[in-house]
Amino acid sequence: MDPRLSLVTLGVTDLDRSIRFYRDGLALPMRERDPDSDVAFFELAGAWLSLYPRTLLAEDATVPEDGSGFEGVTLAHNVASPETVDDVLAEAEAAGGDVVKPGQEVFWGGYSGYFADPDGHLWEVAWNPAFDLD
Template sequence: MEQRVSFITLAVQDLAASHRFYVEGLGWTPEFHDPDEVLMFRAGPLTVLSLWDRAHFEAEIGAPAQTGPGVAPITLSHNVHEREQVDAVLSDARAAGAPVVSEGVEREWGGYTGYFADPDGFRWEIAWNPGPVGQLVLPPVGNTT
């Protein structure tokens, strides 16, 4: 098996709310959208973020193990080139209706990160990571794909 991830799929309660948040609020462009079932975005050169209606998700793979209160045991990270971009993206997410879970803070490992929650509570980390691993995930400056 090649060392890569092709799709990241999240089960969502309200696909229309996810569409409003990601498309209308954050300005993302869908690659595919079936209003009853799924919303897909190119998240990188070879990666798709798929937001799947929870009922369709459960019909195919089964009910999630954790359905109670709390935070889903996954985070998604959007890394940026400059420290100041962390606060700018958090501000954009807030304007799109997302609660900011954590304002940007200096981290002990040398970076600067903050978190917001999407309509289903999935945590998005906005990160400036100046180290070598952080640089692995950034597109060249000016290239958004």
């Protein structure tokens, strides 16, 4: 397997609400789509994010869709400063997300916090002094 991630698909309960959160609230660039389509794609630096109805995603993967609680996965967005962590968390909250862990200094020497999107998918927003984002 090549060491790359090309697409992350989030199973969502309300596609229109999730599109508004990611497109309008977080200003992610969305690929043009047919209004009746069951999927939405957002171009990220080096990968794609897609939104797809949770029931259809579970059906496609042939697994039960009634999972709940922590799914064992978080998505991460690294930024260039601790102040930017707080800015992104505020942006997510203004867009309708829920800040579940405010930005704070962390044991590994950086600064991070978490927000949940409208379906509870967890995003870590982190400044890591060991990462060069340039």
